[in-house]
Amino acid sequence: MGRHKMNAVILDQVKVRIDPALKIKPGAEFPRSLAWWQRYVPIWLDATEGDRGCIVLTPNGRSADGRVQEVTPAIARRDVRRALAWLDKQIHLDFTNALVSTDQLW
Template sequence: MSTDRIVIDQAKIRISDEIAARIKPGSEFPRSLAWWQRIVPCWLTATEDEGGHIVLTPSGRDAAGSVYELTPVITRREIRYGLDWLTRWNGNNVDFTDALS
């Protein structure tokens, strides 16, 4: 896994049976880049690579709108925080284990 980005293969995201039973048609994964851009925390930027994977990278911004320098140490920390956010996202009902690279 890269230390400067999180790559998500949406085809490999698994959702719990509880969520799957309540999901509306058309709301399954994969979801659009615009959806990802709305949902990711402000300190991450969502883009799409040539293979259609979602790529999360540190943005260098915080919730107050401040901009900070992305040193290698801060970048690695932001990636770690991003991975933590994904594992806790939606009350652990969405499993990204096989989807991340």
């Protein structure tokens, strides 16, 4: 993975694991719809669907206070690192094996 190309987080949502202690309603397992991902991710990330149903999270420059900034390569790298930290902090979802790439979109 080249640092200069780190502009997205790509997840194979079939590999997302839900905490086994939770009782999951039928139909709430992964993969989930793109609309669900778009509601779930923080405001500073866009969720789109990539190849083979993977979910692509890309920084968009938006902030909660309404500001929008240009996503420079440095900001993209920072926000990809923030996205990885956000994924890691999800209490009942394990994205460890679902992470396909943080490289350039494919």
